[in-house]
Amino acid sequence: MGAKPERVSDGLESLPSPWGVFTRDSVTSIDGEVRLFERFSVAGEPHLTLETGDTTVAAGLLPRLEAFLSRRALWEREATDAVVVEFSTEDPTQDELDEAAADLRAAQIVVFPDAAVTVHFNDTCGQHFLEGYWPAVHFSSLDAVTEVSVES
Structure with a gap:
């Protein structure tokens, strides 16, 4: 599971995985300011979250997620x-x-x-x-x- 972080169009890093592409969670305020959260997620059933804002740490959590899901x-x-x-x-x-x-x-x-x-x-x-x-x-x-x- 040697997933490597990638850049997506908005400049944020993403992390490909067997469950989809994990992206950094964010929210945009009314005035247009983007707030980043210290986690990566991918939507699905169930929703999967890696509780870190560091892509290297997130990539290292993918084998743990795979083992848990198995x-x-x-x-x-x-x-x-x-x-x-x-x-x-x-x-x-x-x-x-x-x-x-x-x-x-x-x-x-x-x-x-x-x-x-x-x-x-x-x-x-x-x-x-x-x-x-x-x-x-x-x-x-x-x-x-x-x-x-x-x-x-």
């Missing part, structure tokens, strides 16, 4: 189970775990320079989380769940 079936179920366990007052039933696995979908995967990964989920049925809130599951560099949080 285990998607495993971490996705592990993550949805962790969400249910975190927010249950009793041991969840298998049906509750299965329901969450069917209803929660990975919306964004964020890879950090320390190789940690956070997966943000959408509640596709709207029954598990209030509107405007979603669960996020944080994984260590060794793919162990380290935290479950609710974000808005």
Whole structure:
């Protein structure tokens, strides 16, 4: 995965990958000023983000992303189970775990320079989380769940 940064038409660097071209996130204000964020992203299902503004570091995160995605079936179920366990007052039933696995979908995967990964989920049925809130599951560099949080 020897991706090399490239220049795109607006002068910003981009990073080709098997999932599309990662580009530096930015926003343009009303007065035309462009503000750059310290991350690269590529749209898709799920949205993929490399949490760094350094293209060399971002390129180095691509193998970590590839390894994480190759285990998607495993971490996705592990993550949805962790969400249910975190927010249950009793041991969840298998049906509750299965329901969450069917209803929660990975919306964004964020890879950090320390190789940690956070997966943000959408509640596709709207029954598990209030509107405007979603669960996020944080994984260590060794793919162990380290935290479950609710974000808005």
